[in-house]
Amino acid sequence: MPYTAGINENLIDALKTWFDENLPGGKAKPSNGALCLGSVAYGSYVDTLLDYCLPSLMAEGNLPALHGAWLIIYTDDAGEKKIKDSDIIKKLEDRGIIVSFSIFPENLLSLVMEESSNKYWLIGASHNIQLKQSAIYGYGFHLLMPDHVYS
Secondary structure, three states: OOOOOOOOHHHHHHHHHHHHHHOOOOOOOOOOOOEEEEEEOOOOHHHHHHHHHHHHHOOOOOHHHHOOOEEEEEEOHHHHHHHHOOHHHHHHHHOOOEEEEEEOOHHHHHHHOOOOOHHHHHHHHHHHHHHHHHHHOOOEEEEOOOOOOOO
């Protein structure tokens, strides 16, 4: 039996379904070696992403390396709206960064919320999908965690 301590079978089934439905999709154009930044931000992590992580990408030395990059953000409906409406996303897009979103199904998020450690299963599955998406289109990959700051 696979290791599932602290996680219920409904969450595992929901993760598998969501995972299967989201591969091998992607909205990016094929890359010539640019970087794919994969982020997971929902709930309070949306504010952390917008207030700290994404603005730090705008540091002078970072922008040349990010031209043509693909930013994939996995979030909830409210997070997508808030992120799309933010000035920082517009600034990143103006600098040649492709931004795309994938929305978590409500049933999956409700199962994740049942146990605080379940978020790690969701983050792991999300980054796995993002890694596969980036490989399909020829991008390098970086896990862009909302609470990381780049200088």
